[in-house]
Amino acid sequence: MNELNVIFNSLRGFSLYSLVDILVVSYIFYKGYSLIKETRAEQLLKGIILIFLLIPISDFFNLNMLLWILEKTITIGVIVIVIIFQPEIRKALEHIGRTSFVEKIIYEDEAVMHGVINEIVNAVEQLAEEKTGALIVIEQKTGLSDIINTGTKIDAEVSSALLQNIFVVNTPLHDGATIIRNDRIIAAGCFLPLTANDKLNKQLGTRHRAGIGVTEITDCLTIIVSEETGVISLAVNGRLLRNYDKEKLRTILVKIMKSRQNKKISFKERVKGWISKKDKIS
Known part of the structure; x- marks a missing residue:
């Protein structure tokens, strides 16, 4: 009977603000789980839930030693989590930081973009x-900017001839990434973070892994040309699409650049539209 009174009292105090509060918290938990899904952090979350379930059980059965160990684990657990899962925490914070209500317009002049x-x-x-x-x-x-600072500043107009010269074998800037911002080549010979994805094709080398890695932590686009096969690949949002030709690459780049003008569609939704089911994903 007391339980029913508690439920009725809770429902009596329920308001529109309570509903909003529940929805916001639910959304935060959903987005948080989406970020850690299929990562090491997901296994950590399961372990934390198990510990919290064992604490009342060990207390109920007077398992004092187990209870003491679990309580000490919780005490130092926060510090351990921050140290071990620093990459995942950084990725989540960067993901939140990229979310905005106003889209940045990359190319205002479509002729320049083309x-x-x-x-x-x-x-x-x-x-x-x-x-x-x-x-x-x-x-x-x-x-x-942090990646640009690892290379050599150029700040030159984008041109096919300059891009080809940068990647000539055995030249100082060929073994690194070239960064393009709007209609300028900003820097070359830059170092990119490697992807931690262990499910990629083992035949992919450092160049491809770097190209994917930078798209996992930013919304940039990376074009990779294989030195062994000459295959053209495009990395976007942590995914690698291979076997592009000139026209196919041009088409998808135009779609991506034009989509920056649309402020109502999220970046992830756009990626789904850009990527055709026929594209080979590695």
Whole structure:
């Protein structure tokens, strides 16, 4: 009877604000789980839930030693979590930081956008034919200044000839990433973070893993040309799509750049639209 009174009293105090509160908290938990799903953090969460379930059980059965161990584990657990899962925490915070209500317009002049894309795809086609390895990063909404600082500043107009010259084998800047911001080549020879995804094809080398890695922590686009096969790949949102030709690459880049003008569609929804089911994903 007392339990029923508690329930009725709770329902009596329920209001629209209570509903909003529940929905907001539910959304936060859902987004949090989405970020850690299929990662090491998911296994950690299961372990934490198990510990919290064991504490009242051990207390009920007077398992004092087990209770003491569990309580000490909880005490130092927060510090251990921060140390061990620093990459996942950083990724989650960067994901939150990229979320905004106002989209940054990358190209206001569509003619400039098409000109930049043409120069890029012409260079990539030539590099692929010659089997010259290349790694080109196109900055989007998230700034890449920390990555730019690891390379050599250039700040030159995007041109096919310059891009090809940068990646000539045995030149100082060929073994690194070239960063493009709007219609400028900002830097070359830059170092990118490698992906931690252990499910990728083992035949993919450091260039591909770096290209994927930077798209996992930012919203940039990365074009990769394989040095061994000349295959053109595109990395976006942590996914690698392979076997592009000049026209196919041009088409998807135009779609991506144009979509920046639409402020109502999230980046993840756009990615789903860009990626065709026929694309080969590695």
